[in-house]
Amino acid sequence: MRYFFLALFASVSLHAADTPKAPLMAGAATSNITPELGGEVVGGFLPYPCTNIHDELHARCLVLDDGKTKLALVVCDLLGLHRSVSTTARALIEQETGIPAANVVISGTHTHSAVNTLGGPVRGYFSDQELTDYQKFVARRIADGVRRAIHLLRPAEIAFGTVDVPEHVHIRRWFLQEDKMPLNPFGKIDKVKMNPGAGNPALIKPASEPDPTISFIALREPGGRLISVYSAYSLHYVGGVNGADISADYYGMYCEALNRLQTGGSDGPPFVALMANGTSGDANNINFRNPQPRKKPYEQMRYVAEDVASKVNASLANVTWQNSAPLAARYRELSIAWRKIDPALIAWAKETEAKTPRIQGKADLPLSYAGRVQRLAKASPETKAAVQILRIGDICIGTTPTETFAETGVEFRKRSPFAKSFMIELAHGYYGYMPTPRHFELGGYETWPGTNNLEPQASVKMMDALLEMAAEVK
Ligand SMILES: [Zn+2]
Numbered sequence: 001m002r003y004f005f006l007a008l009f010a011s012v013s014l015h016a017a018d019t020p021k022a023p024l025m026a027g028a029a030t031s032n033i034t035p036e037l038g039g040e041v042v043g044g045f046l047p048y049p050c051t052n053i054h055d056e057l058h059a060r061c062l063v064l065d066d067g068k069t070k071l072a073l074v075v076c077d078l079l080g081l082h083r084s085v086s087t088t089a090r091a092l093i094e095q096e097t098g099i100p101a102a103n104v105v106i107s108g109t110h111t112h113s114a115v116n117t118l119g120g121p122v123r124g125y126f127s128d129q130e131l132t133d134y135q136k137f138v139a140r141r142i143a144d145g146v147r148r149a150i151h152l153l154r155p156a157e158i159a160f161g162t163v164d165v166p167e168h169v170h171i172r173r174w175f176l177q178e179d180k181m182p183l184n185p186f187g188k189i190d191k192v193k194m195n196p197g198a199g200n201p202a203l204i205k206p207a208s209e210p211d212p213t214i215s216f217i218a219l220r221e222p223g224g225r226l227i228s229v230y231s232a233y234s235l236h237y238v239g240g241v242n243g244a245d246i247s248a249d250y251y252g253m254y255c256e257a258l259n260r261l262q263t264g265g266s267d268g269p270p271f272v273a274l275m276a277n278g279t280s281g282d283a284n285n286i287n288f289r290n291p292q293p294r295k296k297p298y299e300q301m302r303y304v305a306e307d308v309a310s311k312v313n314a315s316l317a318n319v320t321w322q323n324s325a326p327l328a329a330r331y332r333e334l335s336i337a338w339r340k341i342d343p344a345l346i347a348w349a350k351e352t353e354a355k356t357p358r359i360q361g362k363a364d365l366p367l368s369y370a371g372r373v374q375r376l377a378k379a380s381p382e383t384k385a386a387v388q389i390l391r392i393g394d395i396c397i398g399t400t401p402t403e404t405f406a407e408t409g410v411e412f413r414k415r416s417p418f419a420k421s422f423m424i425e426l427a428h429g430y431y432g433y434m435p436t437p438r439h440f441e442l443g444g445y446e447t448w449p450g451t452n453n454l455e456p457q458a459s460v461k462m463m464d465a466l467l468e469m470a471a472e473v474k
Pocket of ligand 1: 110236403
């Protein structure tokens with residue numbers, strides 16, 4: 001098999017004079033990042049130790065090579081990852097493979113049944129942190145996965161596709177009848193409520209619209225079997241695991257389901273699917289207008305995963321394959337201010353801490369936010385928030401390090417100089433939710449200081465930088 005690839009590559013190279021485009025190469029591999037039992041699961045309001053592995057967690061890695069430039073795209077089964085995890089993994093990749101750190105994108109899926117890689121050993125808001133043992137392990141495994149994908153580089157054809165799957169994405173921020181709005185942890189009344197409860201009779205309307213579009217990039221051996229499909233859907237996560245299980249949520253199940261749908265021999269390297277999170281900070285899988293019956297553990301995530309995989313698989317039949325794709329990347333770290341905490345809020349936090357009894361194992365919202373705002377107030381004024389553009393032929397991917405709102409991804413798609421554009425979130429860091437300025441006016445969970453950690457203009461600054469970088473690589 002290898003001789004065949006080398007021969008094919010050589011014959012294409014010989015004709016380089018009359019075919020100026022270099023052939024595209026692609027390779028994909030996975031690296032297991034499952035934590036030890038007992039690690040603290042991070043998706044709930046309070047952490048709890050994991051007692052079982054329902055399905056393994058992976059760093060899924062895709063490497064592309066146009067003959068001059070290599071890109072690596074990595075999606076990890078994690079709630080998110082601290083900037084320092086990405087920095088460490090990309091430094092290893094650059095040292096060991098020569099792929100520049102700026103050409104590597106590493107993002108988390110936002111599975112809630114994973115162990116914490118968001119923060120370091122010290123709680124607080126820092127651009128750079130010492131890594132925990134698990135974070136070091138994840139960084140090492142990401143770099144190994146990229147190296148394994150490089151070992152599998154082979155001639156490839158590329159295609160882009162989209163498919164709208166509106167049925168699984170619902171906006172979770174709602175206007176309620178005014179007298180039905182509860183107090184927020186700071187003792188104020190917001191204009192919208194996050195997760196107001198399915199079938200709540202006080203529902204008026206959602207605060208925005210979800211993004212139903214799945215974008216995908218497919219790679220296959222020339223005329224042959226699939227190498228990889230990199231996809232993105234703006235669905236927060238599905239959830240519904242059993243007890244204190246570790247699971248990759250629907251993201252991992254989607255990858256398995258798409259794999260099962262492929263026909264063709266099992267010889268040769270395995271097909272690798274990746275499902276990145278699009279922009280889903282305000283959209284989840286709960287149908288608030290039409291409540292769905294309660295499901296057994298894993299039932300709903302399997303249903304979503306298999307439905308999405310079958311729709312992506314069906315649209316693969318209609319794509320146009322190309323044998324070249326010039327590659328480019330731009331990576332910038334923006335100086336974005338941490339959310340300002342005014343003295344009145346600090347006074348509220350101190351007062352709340354003084355008067356609230358602490359009960360072990362019981363979450364108390366005001367007490368939790370009292371801690372968060374005081375830690376946020378101690379952060380250095382600005383952070384180094386990374387944004388990145390990847391150009392893959394006529395396709396453009398923009399990334400943010402936050403839980404980005406659906407409308408931001410839609411705006412990027414409209415304003416990008418590339419007709420085939422999409423955005424992914426939770427790349428190169430975890431800075432909490434990033435509402436657009438108009439959502440700060442509405443309030444709600446995602447805008448509270450401590451769930452939102454960056455200045456209200458962050459989404460505008462990131463969009464501007466992304467569009468500038470996209471124009472540079474056009
Ligand atoms: Zn979230």
